[in-house]
Amino acid sequence: MAHLSADNISVAFAGLKALSSVTLDIRPGQISGLIGPNGAGKTTLVNVLTGFQMPTEGSVNLDGKPLTNLKPHQVRRLGIARTFQGGRLFRDLAVIDNLEVTGVGLGMSRRAAVAEAEAMLDWIGISALGGRAAGTLPYTDERRVAIGRALMGRPAFILLDEPAAGMSAQEATDLSSLVKRIARDLGCGVLIIEHNVGLVLGLCDHIVVLDSGAVIEEGTPTEIRQSEKVRHAYMGTAADTALPVAEVLL
Template sequence: MAQKLAADMVSVAFEGLRALSNVTLEIPAGRVTGLIGPNGAGKTTCVNVLTGFQKPSMGRVMLDGLDISGLPAHRVRQTGIARTFQSGRLFADLTVHENLEVTGVGLGLSRREASLKADALLDWIGISALSDRLAGGLPYTDERRVAIGRALMLEPAFLLLDEPAAGMSAEEADELSRLIHRITDEVKCGVLLIEHNIGLVLKTCHSIYVLDSGEIIEFGTPDAIKASEKVRHAYMGTQADAEGEIL
């Protein structure tokens, strides 16, 4: 299994406007790495680049030293890099089980293998009771857990979670944190957690990158990030800061 996913001096420009500027970061296997920043900082663009949904204008995406920058998203997934989306993007007209099953088939499993793997994953996450529910009728938080299950099909080397705790209560966010640690401990998957819930990031991640205006302005342990004046300045005046959620 791959040991490191990295962005190497990645820049992305849209019609002359730079969304990312010389971003360098590493996601090691078996660890939880955080990516935080104010709204519009470029976090989702960064995830899109790492997963093949957006080509960098400059720089490279490296998987164990191999440049995968030019691969389309479906080929990136086949290399063992999976993701979730802010909007969930489940197949609304399929059941929860079918959502996982169709992903397995798309990754090369037989229908029976995919079905068995889907059963095992739903049980492992603790959402087997949702198996026959239509994905389009799920509550928001259940939708997030199903999306994580779907991304875990075939045990990827890296899992990138884009705002997985959005809309969750404090108790649900705690459950998510425990699930993420089970993923790194048991699946040995490297996780990138992109999240506005700073408390969840500080509690869950081993190390954290801070993105502001498309640039990495800080990197360190949760304690170092919590103490950083650069990070406080980046968040100053945001709604989350006003509500006391930032650091």
């Protein structure tokens, strides 16, 4: 069974350690969460896993084979997909074409890509958006299109970078059920980075907590809820995120 792992990853930017010896496993059908205060290194880790950032030390392995020297498009072709904070849609293209791009990027013909794109939009429940220009979409639709674009070719793994940022409670709940379907129906291994800790605790099978570039705790949602270290990290370092986390944890 496919298995994506980050082993002892360290990243330093001009001497500043963004990540130190981070180890993380993602398995098909499982939803993993990555939480931590702002600046903890969460996005950097996703960048390392998808080939956008070379680690200073350590390696990324897919089924035991190292991916560390591959370019982002090569990593994607091996079935490791990602989304970005803020969507990053191809704004001048139609929604359906946004999805089609991944199809052709993976080597499909345009015919095959458009067929899968239509099916994917339908599966996500946004087929009505297909003909719209991506640049005209409201925020939440943008996120769902970005997820659809990442799911083209049915990757083995998908890494979601703050997919619920700026969403209302109802929209976040809808997103949760979409993420569950991605793991269950597509058999995809999901890694979700989120500031909405309540959403992560309710959704994930396994959670990793990063603080200042290091893993300070990992475990099931129940274990994370009870962790003194997590409580301390949030209360002690990031006043702005302390409140919502405290509400969930206490």
